[in-house]
Amino acid sequence: FPNSWDWRDHNAVTPVKNQGSCGSCWAFSTTGNIEGQWALTNKKLYSLSEQELVDCDKIDEGCNGGLPSQAYEAIMKLGGLETEKDYKYDGHDEKCTFNKTKVVVTLQGAVNISQNETEMAVWLYKNGPISIGINAFAMQFYFGGIAHPWKIFCDPSSLDHGVLIVGYGVEKGEPFWIIKNSWGADWGREGYYYVYRGDGTCGLNTMCTSATVT
Numbered sequence: 001f002p003n004s005w006d007w008r009d010h011n012a013v014t015p016v017k018n019q020g021s022c023g024s025c026w027a028f029s030t031t032g033n034i035e036g037q038w039a040l041t042n043k044k045l046y047s048l049s050e051q052e053l054v055d056c057d058k059i060d061e062g063c064n065g066g067l068p069s070q071a072y073e074a075i076m077k078l079g080g081l082e083t084e085k086d087y088k089y090d091g092h093d094e095k096c097t098f099n100k101t102k103v104v105v106t107l108q109g110a111v112n113i114s115q116n117e118t119e120m121a122v123w124l125y126k127n128g129p130i131s132i133g134i135n136a137f138a139m140q141f142y143f144g145g146i147a148h149p150w151k152i153f154c155d156p157s158s159l160d161h162g163v164l165i166v167g168y169g170v171e172k173g174e175p176f177w178i179i180k181n182s183w184g185a186d187w188g189r190e191g192y193y194y195v196y197r198g199d200g201t202c203g204l205n206t207m208c209t210s211a212t213v214t
């Protein structure tokens with residue numbers, strides 16, 4: 001597999017979004033993964049609805065948190081995902097207005113991905129962006145470069161944020177992951193987080209999942 005790969009160059013990633021003051025990071029991680037899976041399987045890149053998950057996914061807890069693995073389950077129960085356009089994001093827990101006739105994407109299932117970062121890179125290259133959990137402590141103080149926070153500041157066993165790995169590479173000998181965040185394009189590097197690849201930093205390798213689409 002190549003030394004570097006970036007799904008943004010292959011029409012599998014939508015523009016960076018902003019979750020606002022709602023703890024819906026898990027929903028953005030989920031839609032980001034499914035946008036990529038759908039684009040690569042069906043050659044169509046849709047921007048998918050996080051608000052549908054916030055309002056209608058009763059397994060998760062809307063603005064109070066959730067898990068992509070649970071969201072995949074909920075999407076299968078609901079019957080699929082609507083587009084961002086049809087079910088707009090407004091960053092508050094609201095009444096579910098899901099309309100099954102507007103579904104554009106359906107799921108077949110989901111997979112757990114290896115915690116080995118080399119195997120993760122191979123999976124990403126072969127299949128698309130990966131939804132992950134990460135300890136976001138260091139992300140709150142990130143202004144660029146390749147982050148490599150000390151373990152004492154970024155406990156790999158306390159994951160609190162859901163984000164999306166869209167690529168990987170090496171810069172001046174340092175391997176890194178390219179992570180799409182949901183805090184707007186003004187945060188980090190145009191909305192992205194570049195973090196060291198290879199030593200399980202901040203637990204980014206411990207909860208890697210993907211939906212499988214029809």
Ligand SMILES: CCC[C@@H](/C=C/S(=O)(=O)c1ccccc1)NC(=O)[C@H](Cc1ccccc1)NC(=O)N1CCC(N2CCOCC2)CC1
Binds near residue numbers: 025026160
């Ligand atoms: C209050 C929810 C905050 C939100 C993200 C908010 S955030 O704004 O992106 C942010 C994160 C970190 C620092 C600052 C800001 N975090 C989540 O939703 C995180 C995301 C995550 C964590 C671990 C692995 C993958 C994804 N999840 C969670 O917070 N939760 C996971 C599910 C859990 N349920 C409890 C009851 O039993 C069922 C499970 C509730 C908490």
